[in-house]
Amino acid sequence: MKGFNAFVQLFLPKDKVFYSLFEEVADSVAKMGSLLKEVVGEPDFDKRAALISQLETQEHVNDDLTHRIFTELGRNFITPFDREDIHYLASSLDDICDYIYAAAKKINFYKVNPNDPGIQKMADLIEQGSRQIRSAVKELRNMRDMRTITDALVRVNSIENQADDIFDMSIERLFETEPDAKEVIKKRDIYQVMEIVTDKCEDATNVIESIIIKYA
Amino acid sequence: MKGFNAFVQLFLPKDKVFYSLFEEVADSVAKMGSLLKEVVGEPDFDKRAALISQLETQEHVNDDLTHRIFTELGRNFITPFDREDIHYLASSLDDICDYIYAAAKKINFYKVNPNDPGIQKMADLIEQGSRQIRSAVKELRNMRDMRTITDALVRVNSIENQADDIFDMSIERLFETEPDAKEVIKKRDIYQVMEIVTDKCEDATNVIESIIIKYA
Amino acid sequence: MKGFNAFVQLFLPKDKVFYSLFEEVADSVAKMGSLLKEVVGEPDFDKRAALISQLETQEHVNDDLTHRIFTELGRNFITPFDREDIHYLASSLDDICDYIYAAAKKINFYKVNPNDPGIQKMADLIEQGSRQIRSAVKELRNMRDMRTITDALVRVNSIENQADDIFDMSIERLFETEPDAKEVIKKRDIYQVMEIVTDKCEDATNVIESIIIKYA
Numbered sequence: 001m002k003g004f005n006a007f008v009q010l011f012l013p014k015d016k017v018f019y020s021l022f023e024e025v026a027d028s029v030a031k032m033g034s035l036l037k038e039v040v041g042e043p044d045f046d047k048r049a050a051l052i053s054q055l056e057t058q059e060h061v062n063d064d065l066t067h068r069i070f071t072e073l074g075r076n077f078i079t080p081f082d083r084e085d086i087h088y089l090a091s092s093l094d095d096i097c098d099y100i101y102a103a104a105k106k107i108n109f110y111k112v113n114p115n116d117p118g119i120q121k122m123a124d125l126i127e128q129g130s131r132q133i134r135s136a137v138k139e140l141r142n143m144r145d146m147r148t149i150t151d152a153l154v155r156v157n158s159i160e161n162q163a164d165d166i167f168d169m170s171i172e173r174l175f176e177t178e179p180d181a182k183e184v185i186k187k188r189d190i191y192q193v194m195e196i197v198t199d200k201c202e203d204a205t206n207v208i209e210s211i212i213i214k215y216a
Numbered sequence: 217m218k219g220f221n222a223f224v225q226l227f228l229p230k231d232k233v234f235y236s237l238f239e240e241v242a243d244s245v246a247k248m249g250s251l252l253k254e255v256v257g258e259p260d261f262d263k264r265a266a267l268i269s270q271l272e273t274q275e276h277v278n279d280d281l282t283h284r285i286f287t288e289l290g291r292n293f294i295t296p297f298d299r300e301d302i303h304y305l306a307s308s309l310d311d312i313c314d315y316i317y318a319a320a321k322k323i324n325f326y327k328v329n330p331n332d333p334g335i336q337k338m339a340d341l342i343e344q345g346s347r348q349i350r351s352a353v354k355e356l357r358n359m360r361d362m363r364t365i366t367d368a369l370v371r372v373n374s375i376e377n378q379a380d381d382i383f384d385m386s387i388e389r390l391f392e393t394e395p396d397a398k399e400v401i402k403k404r405d406i407y408q409v410m411e412i413v414t415d416k417c418e419d420a421t422n423v424i425e426s427i428i429i430k431y432a
Numbered sequence: 433m434k435g436f437n438a439f440v441q442l443f444l445p446k447d448k449v450f451y452s453l454f455e456e457v458a459d460s461v462a463k464m465g466s467l468l469k470e471v472v473g474e475p476d477f478d479k480r481a482a483l484i485s486q487l488e489t490q491e492h493v494n495d496d497l498t499h500r501i502f503t504e505l506g507r508n509f510i511t512p513f514d515r516e517d518i519h520y521l522a523s524s525l526d527d528i529c530d531y532i533y534a535a536a537k538k539i540n541f542y543k544v545n546p547n548d549p550g551i552q553k554m555a556d557l558i559e560q561g562s563r564q565i566r567s568a569v570k571e572l573r574n575m576r577d578m579r580t581i582t583d584a585l586v587r588v589n590s591i592e593n594q595a596d597d598i599f600d601m602s603i604e605r606l607f608e609t610e611p612d613a614k615e616v617i618k619k620r621d622i623y624q625v626m627e628i629v630t631d632k633c634e635d636a637t638n639v640i641e642s643i644i645i646k647y648a
Contacts, residue, residue, distance in 0.1 A: 070638075074645035084300070084516070109604060172325060181397035181613035185620070188401070206286075213290035300516070388541060397613035404617070422502075429506035 015080045019141040021069050025093045026137035028062040032100045033130025039104045040114040040123040048114075052104045059101040066094040081211045089211070092203040096133065099197045100126065103190060110186040118170030118187070122163060122194035129159045129201040136208050149212060156198075156205045163198035167191050231296045235357040237285050241309045242353035244278040248316045249346025255320045256330040256339040264330075268320045275317040282310040297427050305427070308419040312349065315416055316342065319409045326402040334386030334403070338379060338410035345375045345417040352424050365428060372414075372421045379414035383407050447512045451573040453501050457525045458569035460494040464532045465562025471536045472546040472555040480546075484536045491533040498526040513572075513643045521643070524636040528565065531629045532558065535622060542618040550602030550619070554595060554626035561591045561633040568640050581644060588630075588637045595630035599623050 035055050042048045069090040073079065079086055103126075107114050114120070136152035139145055170191050178184050251271050258264045285306040289295065295302055319342075323330050330336070352368035355361055386407050394400050467487050474480045501522040505511065511518055535558075539546050546552070568584035571577055602623050610616050 070642060071645060074642050105600075109600060110607065168321075168325060175326065175398060175402070181401065182607060182616055184398055184401060185613065185616060186607070210286060210290050213287060384537075384541060391542065391614060391618070397617065400614055400617060426502060426506050429503060 026134040030134040037127040062097040095200040160202040242350040246350040253343040278313040311416040376418040458566040462566040469559040494529040527632040592634040
């Protein structure tokens, strides 16, 4: 499939290659958001480890895609939107994937039970956010259905706000109820990384917004 | 007042809108620096909560202003200084406000008594830094009184260095005197966020410096 | 020597000044990587303090060089490679130096014994990474020996991956074996800052890669 995509891209007008690459990245983001939700819903440590290993593979796929976007950016004089917007969008989508993988990895690594209200709600929000990101990115090619894009942007903004509140509530509960400071450090780190995922989703939508203001 | 400003901006040459917006942001930064000092000087939890809620409102005002700067940047072909400098300056001023609010929020949230030498000194430095930022930004429009700008830049640089030292001393004392690791985590987090405010002030002055090198 | 370099730079074609400045920065990076390794190999607290103070001096030298790069960027219309690449490269090299100094400072500051497998291995990787950075930066001027550059890029990438693994292993061991949560906080902070050094090395090589894709 990867080979087929590369083959197709040979025949695309040079600046169209960015849309294809961004769409592959957007699929990757949505897939990782959905896998993270599976990770936190899986009670068994070893089965969780297998899911986390799928996330690792996907994260490598995404690294390669991001690297190809940067390479194309260096090679192509003509780009479908501002070079710095392509740079920022690729970086922020890559950050989403990096932090999703980091969150999953920390759960097993710290041997934390993910059956925790803060972790569960954060994973829900991340899954929703990653789907909205995919919708918005996929509309960039045509920019016909502006409603889909703006809806996605509004939703990601709301998701980020909800994640902030869940972070605050979870930390407050953690300090009040967890007597073991080492456990506090572990869970706080996981909440933090999950909250960063939603920040990075918002960063990505901010770039998308600046693109549509200029070109729509 | 907001309506009046928007009305006035309609009649401004298009690139002048940036000066007006940046001046509103600079007022916002200075106001938040001053509110933070009130927060850490207020011994009563509920009165502190009321001040923190004022900070939250101001932070939302600032988010809107920043968003308008980015929107104008997308719309205007002609800008008074380099597009990327406008972008960096708006981002760094917004970061100052975000971290000031975050610092205030954490104080009540963690139920930490702000009557702590590290927190007090940091709040003094942040208040001074935010006033220097306002002075420097307000001179950008005319660039006549370069002395005011360069003085502000030198002072913010010194404030950032002092904040580093206060951070180091506060952390050292914290680890030596605080037996409860959970308290260590809370206070360290507050010191850290306050120190980041002064870093962001320095980021803002670095952008201002690069603007005046090019245009003065 | 500083005076002599400044004198020589007066006679350089204006855009060549960037190569000279970047080469001085690259020497600075390598020197700091090597000093950090000395720091973690020195069992005596006071002798370590003397080495850390050398690092501080070198970090100030590097701040000045970075500042001169930004000033030249503001003054020169013609640059040997894209302005934003110069900006990113200078920032990432400066970050490497900042985090090396921060890591060293934290070791004495927290009174942590650096004779710890995680700290030792991280310092080895940082020293190797900083030497690779120097090699790659020094080839930018001629871009003749592309092999040297690409070798350095591949090695820094591998170093960053190894540092990730050492970070994970060290944190895992720390939580399992260290009963004192305050010690956990201290060592985790040191591992984290050391790991960031290798991230910043990778950031620098990513910029170098994007420069050679465009100009080679």
